[in-house]
Amino acid sequence: MQNLPMDTPLASGLRTRLSVMMFFQYAIGGAWLPFLWSFLSDYRGMNGDEIGYMFAAGAVGAIVGPFLAGQMADRWFSTEKMLGFSHLIGAALIWQLASIDSFNGFLVFSLLYGMVYSPTMPLTNALAFHHLPNVERDFGKVRLWGTFGWIAVGIGMGHWLGIAHSPDHLVGEELRLAQVAGKADAFHLSAMLGVIMGMFSFSLPHTPPSKSTEKNATLAALSEIKQQPLLLLFLLSVPVSCIHQFYFVHTEGFLHEKLEVPAFFQSIFGVGGGGFMTIGQMVEVLVIGLIPLLVKRHSKCLILSVGLLAYAARMGLFAYCSDSSAALLLGVALHGVCFGCFIFVCFMIVDEYTTPDVRASAQSLYNLVIVGVGVIVGSKIAGWVADWADGDYRKLFSVPMWASLACLLILVATCPRSLSANKNS
Numbered sequence: 503m504q505n506l507p508m509d510t511p512l513a514s515g516l517r518t519r520l521s522v523m524m525f526f527q528y529a530i531g532g533a534w535l536p537f538l539w540s541f542l543s544d545y546r547g548m549n550g551d552e553i554g555y556m557f558a559a560g561a562v563g564a565i566v567g568p569f570l571a572g573q574m575a576d577r578w579f580s581t582e583k584m585l586g587f588s589h590l591i592g593a594a595l596i597w598q599l600a601s602i603d604s605f606n607g608f609l610v611f612s613l614l615y616g617m618v619y620s621p622t623m624p625l626t627n628a629l630a631f632h633h634l635p636n637v638e639r640d641f642g643k644v645r646l647w648g649t650f651g652w653i654a655v656g657i658g659m660g661h662w663l664g665i666a667h668s669p670d671h672l673v674g675e676e677l678r679l680a681q682v683a684g685k686a687d688a689f690h691l692s693a694m695l696g697v698i699m700g701m702f703s704f705s706l707p708h709t710p711p712s713k714s715t716e717k718n719a720t721l722a723a724l725s726e727i728k729q730q731p732l733l734l735l736f737l738l739s740v741p742v743s744c745i746h747q748f749y750f751v752h753t754e755g756f757l758h759e760k761l762e763v764p765a766f767f768q769s770i771f772g773v774g775g776g777g778f779m780t781i782g783q784m785v786e787v788l789v790i791g792l793i794p795l796l797v798k799r800h801s802k803c804l805i806l807s808v809g810l811l812a813y814a815a816r817m818g819l820f821a822y823c824s825d826s827s828a829a830l831l832l833g834v835a836l837h838g839v840c841f842g843c844f845i846f847v848c849f850m851i852v853d854e855y856t857t858p859d860v861r862a863s864a865q866s867l868y869n870l871v872i873v874g875v876g877v878i879v880g881s882k883i884a885g886w887v888a889d890w891a892d893g894d895y896r897k898l899f900s901v902p903m904w905a906s907l908a909c910l911l912i913l914v915a916t917c918p919r920s921l922s923a924n925k926n927s
Contacts, residue, residue: 520630521647526699527626529651533692536776537685540755544682554885560616561877580710581629586703592618593696600689624865629709642790649783656780660772723860731918732855743876745902751884785838803917809844812836814906821899
């Protein structure tokens with residue numbers, strides 16, 4: 503982070519560039535991630551265990567990221583160049599996923615793409631943290647544009663499926679399967695956005711590597727993470743990230759099958775479940791916008807607890823109210839509270855409790871938990887539970903519901919004093 507006074511205003515030009523960066527960063531993933539389960543299950547004919555491997559392969563990059571991307575950005579290369587080359591390579595890889603129909607081929611390209619794309623997520627955070635004069639005041643204003651990007655591609659794909667993949671002569675299940683086949687276009691959209699992001703990245707503010715004498719930034723970051731409250735945060739985030747992934751694995755296909763809404767809503771969100779899932783991101787925008795105010799008035803422990811309670815409530819609505827479209831939409835809306843009050847606040851805590859020379863690596867390590875360990879383990883669990891539930895949505899979603907409540911009890915019982923007090927106490 504730059505050594506600027508905390509009251510330094512955020513320049514409009516810098517805010518615009520960082521906001522555009524966040525928009526494309528999250529639009530790239532939002533274009534295809536919500537559709538992957540139903541595409542592979544209903545179109546490619548893979549079972550839950552096989553699809554779990556696909557999600558897991560894509561997350562391996564978050565494991566490799568802290569030891570490659572974080573190290574290179576903290577010690578060797580400028581962050582903006584790392585982002586540019588990573589996104590251009592990723593665009594070429596994900597384009598291929600639209601047409602690969604073999605299990606092994608899809609697995610290999612998912613693995614390669616994950617190794618390139620996953621590390622870019624913490625690098626965008628680190629770049630923003632480096633240039634923002636006041637992280638708690640300014641980061642939310644920038645990061646919410648990532649949510650706008652996710653919303654835009656989700657609704658865009660929903661309308662594209664309705665326009666290009668909804669023949670008038672098909673109805674019912676045949677129509678749904680035609681729309682599922684059209685979800686292959688999500689990979690093409692992601693690739694095109696990746697090219698734009700790759701080129702744009704070279705225009706981002708220069709973020710040079712640190713001059714620290716510590717050779718390995720990741721090891722230095724690990725030594726800081728061993729301290730409270732980061733150690734608890736990292737450990738608790740493992741099961742939470744599994745629950746978070748469970749939502750993204752199953753919700754789009756679940757909504758595509760169960761949600762029944764008036765035509766007016768489809769005119770807004772399109773067909774399938776992906777467009778309707780953006781309701782969660784819309785709420786996320788509101789929550790993230792409120793976070794700077796909340797952290798001044800309430801303890802971070804309380805805010806994290808609200809996020810975990812929202813995780814449980816969302817899965818409970820899916821499990822026990824699957825015949826109520828209003829309840830399902832409320833459950834989707836709770837995603838914004840889950841992300842904003844837990845994961846977003848966690849990224850802020852990581853920044854607050856680590857030193858500037860290892861911040862990119864620390865963000866990469868936390869990203870390892872969220873989109874590495876969480877996606878790998880969570881995807882496999884989601885696949886196993888789906889095969890076990892065998893179409894019973896109450897059984898399917900009750901598992902992450904009870905897991906969320908268990909995490910909430912652990913947090914309440916062990917929350918460090920440094921997080922239990924609000925900022926002004």
